Amino acid sequence: MRSERMRELWNLGWVGALTAIGFLSVYTARQNEISSASLTYAGVFLGVFGLAHIGVRAGLPRADPWLLPLAALLCALGLTEIYRLSPTLARDQSVWVVIGLLGFLAVVFLVRDHRRLEPYTYLLATTAVGLLLVTMAVGTTINGAKLWLRFGGVQVQPGEFAKLLLVVFLASYLRDRREVLTMAHRTILGVGLPAARHLGPLALMAGLSLGVLAVMNDLGTALLLFGIYLSMIYVATGRHLYTVLGLGLFAAGSWAVYNTVGHVQERFQVWVDPWAHPHTTGYQIVQSIEAIADGGVFGTGLGRSLQVLNHGQTIIPAVQTDGIYAAWADETGLAGAAGLLLIYLLFCYRGFKIAALADDGFSKLLACGLTFAFGLQAFLIVGGIIRLIPLTGITLPFVSYGGSSIVSNFMMLALLLMVSNRAAERA
């Protein structure tokens, strides 16, 4: 027990050293424009993770020792790059990290055991769908996507939380229905199909995702929700049939949405050829790719690329959220970009390992769903910014600027650690 937490602390120490180096690099490169006081954001940041470590020691003593330092590392890279873009945004982001930590501790100490969530699964699912529906109805549109709910001066992205709630719901729902979904009700053309009533939720999920796409113009959240569902049903049943059916359904639905909703077409065409309109619709993706290309193998150096113009205007629109990977790849090059992606892969490796070691269906599905959601989200935004897939407006987990994303990811982290703690205690 001691060795796990000591390893975690040791890892956090490394992250702390890296953060200090990162902040100092940015500060040296840009000391004409930023104040030395801003270096304290790094201090706040380190304090926060120290507290998280103490919380884990108290609440989840046997939890995985890698996930918290990896999350801290991602947070540190993100905060360094945001600091480089704007010290003001970095201050806000530090505050969000503090709030995220409070969310983390709240989950650790109030939920205590993830299995206690099971009785509330339908309530959680209803809340998730409700959040999305409310956003569709009265959400605020920013950059063409209707993703935000505004409360006074604070904007919340309900999709980030809906994702978390849906994973918890699906873990419980699929645990209960694994067997009936796996059994063939009847056989058509040699393919065993489950009873029609069990396919209902699948259609419902596809419908919800497509609704998100059509109404909120949010391809990212749509893909994310549907991907979570497909992956979890695959893990629960081991049958590719659902994946194939689901992808087919989603493809057909996407085709219908593509042909009826104008801005989805535009988004698709920008993906096919962003250089057709490099100054208007293709501007964000063109500038992102050109920023990435600017980095080369080793990058321009932290704080040394050209990102911010007059009065804080950035070359890449939404560089602190959608474009953070492009800015990072510009300043740290292929070395830094590949490193960042490998951190995500390592995080997913630990997450899937926790799922594999968990000893009950709910825990397995929960850990697996949370990990898949995390990895898929990183893939979707990075893939979008490098034009592998159409660009979506979701955040790069722990790295992008944004309160909702930070807080929900900290909660996800708490649940993953909880699953690993229980598995280790029972082993």
Add this chain to the structure above:
Amino acid sequence: MNRQIASLFRLFAIAFAVLITLTAYWQIWAADSLATRRDNARLVYRQLQIKRGLIYASNGRTVLAENHPRSRGGLTLYLRRYPLGDLFAHAVGYNTVGNGRTALELAENDYLTASNSDLATVVSRVGSELQGETVTGDDVVTSLSVPAQRAAAAGMAGKVGAVVAIEPATGRVLAMYSSPSFSPEAVGRNFPKLANTSGAPLLNRATQGLYAPGSTFKTVTAAAALDTGLYGPDQPLIDAKGHCITVQGLPLCNAGTESFGPISLTTALTFSVNTAFAQIGQQLGEAKLEEYMTRFGFFSEPPLTYPSDEMNPSGLYHNGHLLKPGAPVDVARVAIGQERLLVTPLQMAEVAATIANGGERTRPTLVDRVVSPSGSRVYTQHPEPLERVMSPQSAQDLTNMMQKVVDEGTGTAARLNGLTVAGKTGTAETGVAGVNTAWFIAFAPVTDPKIAVAVVVEHTPLFGGQVSAPIAASVIEAYLGQGVAQ
């Protein structure tokens, strides 16, 4: 379920490998082509933060291109200004954010932005970057003469065409004017409008304009005739009886209704006798004539340090493509500057300069020297002899003949008080009655030539001797009048 979980991890491993691969593609394989795209804001702002070097006229004092600093937020951006407006628009070019750069602004960009690999410049640049100082480019002193350029612009006012002047002994380009001109500062705002204006002001007619040379080309034919020993200035005589002769089944006639008897080569050039030169061309044969053309610089891109897409080679063109020497041509009509012969004013100025320089062709240059911000000499241009086109004697004979053209032949409009001028007129018909391409090439003073000029005026009802010769004379007078020593 663990089997499925392992599958999901493998899926992620593949997906992230694809992400890294595509990132590597952008950063390594595609990086170079992306870095130079005009829509790359990074490139544009980086360039605007560089204090480009100044561009000077040959006197080293008159500024042709300078910088106008403008503070935007934390950045100081340097916008290009051209104090003399449209006077040097084609020779110096423009440097814009969205529409690239041209002419010397492009050809000398490495010096102007201090990105050349000269050691002193590199050290100074790296020093500036480390200290966060503005990078300052090297200054370029051109060979362009303000009086000559002003005279060219005044002469071309209201006309369409170009003037090129060269110092024969050195190849230094003294004037390069294309009309209509444009304001280089307006290019950033008005590019689509300028690019689509009738009259094509952005086209540099001096280096890119392709015109039928008409009778100015007879200097090339005469050079070949003299240098091969086929004809001397006075002997043997050429039988130029009659107004027209028949070549390849079609009549080839002299201008007007003139008819000459047996005449010397000097007389043939003085009065630009087509029927005589057509016969000379036939006697020389295509191979010999094209050999001399090649020596003069025809059939290849001008050896000027200048953007290659702003220059055209001179020679025989078929459907927009340059023919290689040896392609089947009507050599009699080539010899009088017809057939499919198209030339640039720069090429004809080189022809005049080569004759003036005793038959030796010198590389044309626009830059005299490059000076670093601290004042040290980064680059010095020395005259570069390229090739002996003809013997000094042939050049001397041709010079005498060309002097006669101005003294008593078709080029009398170029006569100047107290100055000997050698020249040759040319008037190419465009196929539309009353619309000619009027040429004049000249150099002066005859005994010690300091300037060679080519003038072309397009879409004019007048002849080369009427409209172009006076412009050439005024450029010569303006240049020699300022005191050549400068």
